[in-house]
Amino acid sequence: MxxxxxxxxxxxxxxxxxxxxxxxxxxxxxxxxxxxxxxxxxxxxxxxxxxxxxxxxxxxxxxxxxxxxxxxxxxxxxxxxxxxxxxxxxxxxxxxxxxxxxxxxxxxxxWPDDPAEIPARERTAMVARLRRLRARASEIGAMGATAAESAAIDDQLAQLAMATVEASAWSFQLASLVPAGPFDRHSMLCAPDPARRLGVISEVLDGVEELLGER
Incomplete structure (x- = not known):
């Protein structure tokens, strides 16, 4: 280093x-x-x-x-x-x-990430969860993005669902697409490895689900 x-x-x-x-x-x-x-x-x-x-x-x-x-x-x-x-x-x-x-x-x-893998099934499940929440937010008018911005994010999520890049880069790409405030985003940045970053993302999505009435 x-x-x-x-x-x-x-x-x-x-x-x-x-x-x-x-x-x-x-x-x-x-x-x-x-x-x-x-x-x-x-x-x-x-x-x-x-x-x-x-x-x-x-x-x-x-x-x-x-x-x-x-x-x-x-x-x-x-x-x-x-x-x-x-x-x-x-x-x-x-x-x-x-x-x-x-x-x-x-x-x-x-400060590179500590080594950690994210299995393909977990990647697929997390992307699917975020896509579902984005669709629900769109239905109730809570997307907070233009049509062009929303389409670009959907395209990036579709690519992430099939991506085989290493876990650190993949986790940061996903984190950048999560609807989150600055302190939640900072928590994603500070996660010591990709697996724990995915845990932070899951907790943020728990909060999004509550706001959308999904929980």
């Missing part, structure tokens, strides 16, 4: 999962500087969830587990703002927060 590295950090109101897309509209001066640094050096940055406080202005309480984000597309606007699309790469732990100058920075270490 590589040694810890000092990384530019971008605390946000929601966690980023490996493999998930992260669209950003950057307007704060300190994060404009981060964008210039990372795009100029082709460097990833860390994303952690803000547990208490605000994304703007500092003074926040930040989680100690996050995800590296790799920049896929970006553009600096004439007024100095940036629009950017990044993708979650791999999970990290914060070893030590450093001074926020000129932007948040931390010494971070990679």
């Amino acid at each position: 590589p040694p810890p590295e000092i990384r530019p950090m971008f605390p946000l109101g929601s966690p980023l999962l490996p493999g998930a897309a992260l669209p950003l509209h950057i307007f704060e001066p300190r994060y404009r500087e981060l964008a210039r640094r990372c795009t100029g050096d082709d460097e990833p940055f860390g994303v952690v969830m803000i547990e208490r406080g605000s994304e703007v202005g500092g003074g926040d309480v930040r989680a100690g587990v996050g995800c590296l984000a790799v920049i896929a597309q970006y553009r600096e606007l004439p007024d100095g703002r940036w629009v950017m699309l990044a993708t979650g790469d791999r999970r990290i732990r914060v070893v030590e927060w450093l001074q926020d100058d000129p932007y948040p920075r931390a010494l971070t270490a990679d």
Whole structure:
């Protein structure tokens, strides 16, 4: 495993999962500087969830587990703002927060999943459960997504039902499609291995079933 590295950090109101897309509209001066640094050096940055406080202005309480984000597309606007699309790469732990100058920075270490398998029957059952709940939510008008977004998620779930990728990547792909708040999503991120991540996902879906009157 590589040694810890000092990384530019971008605390946000929601966690980023490996493999998930992260669209950003950057307007704060300190994060404009981060964008210039990372795009100029082709460097990833860390994303952690803000547990208490605000994304703007500092003074926040930040989680100690996050995800590296790799920049896929970006553009600096004439007024100095940036629009950017990044993708979650791999999970990290914060070893030590450093001074926020000129932007948040931390010494971070990679945190790969512990080895664990998810049998094919469990994968199939969990995808089927999520698809059933999404269908029920659509019936009662509680989907919370556009028709195009819903169709894209359904396509991804269909692919996951047949996917043979290794368990860690598969579990994070499924987690990104689960309707969940930021703290539940952070719990998915922090699960030590794919099997226990599936357990967290199951608990979240228990709550969705209750909200939909399925339990």
